Amino acid sequence: MQLTRPAPAPAGPTTGQAGPAVVVTDLRRRHGDVEAVRGISFEVHPGEVFALLGVNGAGKTSALEVLEGLAPAAGGTVRVLGADPLADRAAVRPHLGVLLQSSGLPSDLTVRETVALWAATLTAPRSVEEALAQVGLTDRAGLRVRSLSGGERRRLDLTLALLGSPRVIVLDEPTTGLDPESRRTVWTLVRQRVADGAAVVLTTHHLEEAEELADRIAVMRAGRIVLSGTAAEIAATQPATVRFTLPAGAPPLPDVPGATVVSAAPRVELHTRALQPVLVRLLAWADAHGLVLGGLQARAASLEQAFLAVADGADPS
């Protein structure tokens, strides 16, 4: 059998859609003495959304800034479309849409002027009017940026990030401060870009946003990724919960293999990683004794439970 070496990575952004659009390998980032990112790795493919979750200070923005070409890595490598976003910034920039956590837009320009000015810097911008309509800012187009509400400003930021139809989109807390309707507008816009083949990396503190948008999720804690997978895979790291109330005079609960009793009769709570066999055993026992398990609930763990179990606390190492 003949072994072949993989082809060397191209120096500039690759044009094809094969392979990952973003490759982060053992990335480290420092702010002086603070080691904000301590060796994280992940890949994002075209047509995929990857969400970085973590409590305040976990290192999400510090990692994204390296992807955005705004800061050097202290170790490891980041490749966006096969190129280094800092060293090859001029080549990567036209294909990269960035939404920073807080933007610094000139407040004296109108919304339309701002979008038009930004469009003038792009190789193939979308139409200004169409872009404003998509985020519901058409009737605000003549207002100065400083007059916009926080949510309107965020939607303007997103318009600018998506204006050049970028192949890689980095969104740092895209919907913070948005009302539920505006949040859904943002989700729709992101999904459209993903359907067109864009790769998206985002951070969010809204777990339902990660569940709605992300194909894969990584939870960061103290600069490291401590959990990753689909929302369902991450949720499945925690046990399911079974709750019910036993009627007065019921016999003692039987031993249920695979279940831990967290709260005893009469208001019983069990935790289990084998929900179906535990339910079968419980219901058979209740049936045999002619018992009704009052208010019976069986619930798989949520992404939020898994997040809360791992996200907080000090450096896990």
Ligand SMILES: Nc1ncnc2c1ncn2[C@@H]1O[C@H](COP(=O)(O)OP(=O)(O)OP(=O)(O)O)[C@@H](O)[C@H]1O
């Ligand atoms: N310019 C800086 N100088 C010194 N320390 C910094 C700087 N920027 C960030 N840090 C520190 O690096 C760590 C990671 O911060 P970072 O902003 O990346 O976290 P985050 O996960 O994005 O948090 P948040 O959810 O609050 O945005 C924190 O301890 C923070 O205080």
